[in-house]
Each structure stands twice: as structure tokens, then as C-alpha cells.
Amino acid sequence: MKYRKALIVAGSLYVLAAVASSCFTGRMTAKEMNNYFAKSPYQPSRHYYQALGRQLHYVAVGDSLRQPVLFVHGSPGSWDNFKSFLKDTFLLAHFHLMSVDRPGFGESQEEGAETELQHQAEALRPILKRQRQPVILVGHSYGGPVIVEAAIRFPQYVKALVIVAGAVDPDLEPSGWYRYPLKYTPLRWAIPPFFRSSNDELLPLKNELKKMAPYWAKVRCPVVVVQGGKDVLVSPDNVTYIKRKLPHVKVTTIRKENMNHFVPWSDPELIIEGIKRGME
Known part of the structure; x- marks a missing residue:
């Protein structure tokens, strides 16, 4: 009975994934980017780099001499989850803005997801090292523990954390039993690649958060937490x-x-406020 229920849930998730796939691919064409940013004072640029033995991708916009801010999306997601921030006039006047495709998503989709938080953080390190000063990291949902792990491992590169609806407490993370059919049955090959990557990285998240738990004392930077009271996912x-x-x-x-x-x-202004607080 439980297995049957798991298949029903997994099948429902597949339908949801198929419907949503066009929203989460993160593969904006050059024409789409030009149209979206046509009225922005700065045009974004794509950057491809090597980390974890694979090619990864991020988008940058604005004056590189200004305070860098790196946006890290949730699961599933892609760099363009933050595209509205990359043309915000206030942010562009004060910050150098970047948004990354994490491994398994968008232009970093090849070779699938990285299932360990330490690898997720390692994927950010080349971007952080390229900047002229420590970076404000903004992480939404699964991006929350990713930026915490980065601050633990690379404190010299991190100025502040803005954790937006971040899933960081292992005791609050659900077991996710319904994810197993999407990992270990033929359903895996029926779902879109971005959803497969999401399932792969979320399945071990509870244990990954337990592994990270003893090391929070290594976070040395200010932290801003943006959280909704009616968040039913985190x-x-x-x-x-x-x-x-x-x-x-x-x-x-x-x-x-x-x-x-x-x-x-829904509330981008709260994230912008969080970035401002990160500068204090």
C-alpha cells in the first residue's frame, strides 16, 4: 500500500514537473536576454567556468568595482529566478550582481546534480575568488544551506549571508520518502532533467544538514534571514x-x-532590504 501511494505521489510530481519545465530550464537565449534587459542601464554577460571537473555557468551584470552580490537559487531553479534583481535600478547603482546556475540546472545542467553540500559550495568558490572583495551571498530555499556551507568553508570570501526561506534545520527536513521512486524506478527517466536533478539533491538533504550542523561556529559574517510565516515548504x-x-x-x-x-x-523588496542589511 505504501509503495502504491509512493507511485501515486511520484506520478503527480511528474505531471507537475512536466507542466513547470518551461519555467525552470533557465536556458534564456541571447535574444530573450537582450529583450528582457533592453531598458536596463547594464547588459548582463554569461560566464562559463570550471569547478568539480565540469563546466558551470553564471550571469553577471553591473560595475565590477562595486560590492559583489551572488544569488543562489533553490531546487529546482536557475539563475533567471533572480533576473528581476539583475535589472533593479537601486541594486545596479550600488552592487555588482551575479546569479549562478547550480550544478544540474540551467546552463550547468550537464552531468546532473551534486548531492553533497560541500560540493555545492565548492562550485561557488571560483566565482567568489574572482571578486575584488568578499561577496554578499543570497540563497533561496535549498540555496540557503549552500551559502551557509560556503561561509563555513570559505569565510575569507564571504561578507554576509542573506538566507531566504532556507531549509537548514535537519530536524525540520521531511524524510521525503516519495522521492525514492523518482530515484530508483523507471519513473526517473520519464521526468524532465531539471526535476531529476532536484530530486537527486533533495533526497540526501536531511543527512547533509546533519553533517553541516557541527560546523556553524565557523560562520564569521553577519547573517540576515528573510522568512514568511505561511511558508508550507520550509x-x-x-x-x-x-x-x-x-x-x-x-x-x-x-x-x-x-x-x-x-x-x-512575491516580495523581492524584502530580499533587497536583506542585502542592504548585509552591508551594515
């Missing part, structure tokens, strides 16, 4: 966990009670 109680793990650094909370999980689209 528990708002993650904020309590972050504060408990970081008594040694400044933690600022920006909370909106009626906000859901999809903050970059």
Missing part, C-alpha cells in the same frame, strides 16, 4: 535554528507573517 522554525547556531554573529530577521515560500517573486 518551516518558519528554521529561523530559531539559525539563531541558536549563530550566537557569535549578528543575525537579523526580516519576517512577514502572510508571506509564502516564493519570496523572490
Whole structure:
């Protein structure tokens, strides 16, 4: 009975993935990018780089002499989840903006996902090293633990963290039993590649968060947490966990009670406020 239920859930997820696939590929053509950023004072540029023995991708826009900000998407997702931020006039006036395709997504889709948070962080290191000064990292959802891991491993490259609806507490992470059929049955090959990557990296997330838990004391930078009170995908109680793990650094909370999980689209101004707080 449980296996049958798992197949039903997995099948439902497949239908959802098929419907949403056009929204999460992150493969904007040159023409699409030109049209979207046509009225922006800065035009974005694509950058391909090597990390983890594979080719990865990010988009950058603005004056490289300004404070760098790197956006890290959730799961599934892609760099263009933050495309509206990359043409925001306030941000462009003060920051050098970058948005990455994490391994398994967008232009970094080849070879699939990386299932360990340390590898996810390692994928960011070449971008961080290229900057003239430490970077403000903005991570949404799964991007939250990725940027925490980066701050643990590469504190010299990180100025501040903005964790947006981040899933970081292993005790609050669901077991995700329904993901196993999408990993170990023929359903795996029926779902879109971006959804396959998402399933692969979310399946071990609970254990990955447990592995990361002892090392939060290595985070040395200020942290801003943006969280909605009506987030049904990532528990708002993650904020309590972050504060408990970081008594040694400044933690600022920006909370909106009626906000859901999809903050970059529903309430982008709160993320911009978080970036401002990261400069304080």
C-alpha cells in the first residue's frame, strides 16, 4: 500500500514537473536576454567556468568595482529566478550582481546534480575568488544551506549571508520518502532533467544538514534571514535554528507573517532590504 501511494505521489510530481519545465530550464537565449534587459542601464554577460571537473555557468551584470552580490537559487531553479534583481535600478547603482546556475540546472545542467553540500559550495568558490572583495551571498530555499556551507568553508570570501526561506534545520527536513521512486524506478527517466536533478539533491538533504550542523561556529559574517510565516515548504522554525547556531554573529530577521515560500517573486523588496542589511 505504501509503495502504491509512493507511485501515486511520484506520478503527480511528474505531471507537475512536466507542466513547470518551461519555467525552470533557465536556458534564456541571447535574444530573450537582450529583450528582457533592453531598458536596463547594464547588459548582463554569461560566464562559463570550471569547478568539480565540469563546466558551470553564471550571469553577471553591473560595475565590477562595486560590492559583489551572488544569488543562489533553490531546487529546482536557475539563475533567471533572480533576473528581476539583475535589472533593479537601486541594486545596479550600488552592487555588482551575479546569479549562478547550480550544478544540474540551467546552463550547468550537464552531468546532473551534486548531492553533497560541500560540493555545492565548492562550485561557488571560483566565482567568489574572482571578486575584488568578499561577496554578499543570497540563497533561496535549498540555496540557503549552500551559502551557509560556503561561509563555513570559505569565510575569507564571504561578507554576509542573506538566507531566504532556507531549509537548514535537519530536524525540520521531511524524510521525503516519495522521492525514492523518482530515484530508483523507471519513473526517473520519464521526468524532465531539471526535476531529476532536484530530486537527486533533495533526497540526501536531511543527512547533509546533519553533517553541516557541527560546523556553524565557523560562520564569521553577519547573517540576515528573510522568512514568511505561511511558508508550507520550509518551516518558519528554521529561523530559531539559525539563531541558536549563530550566537557569535549578528543575525537579523526580516519576517512577514502572510508571506509564502516564493519570496523572490512575491516580495523581492524584502530580499533587497536583506542585502542592504548585509552591508551594515
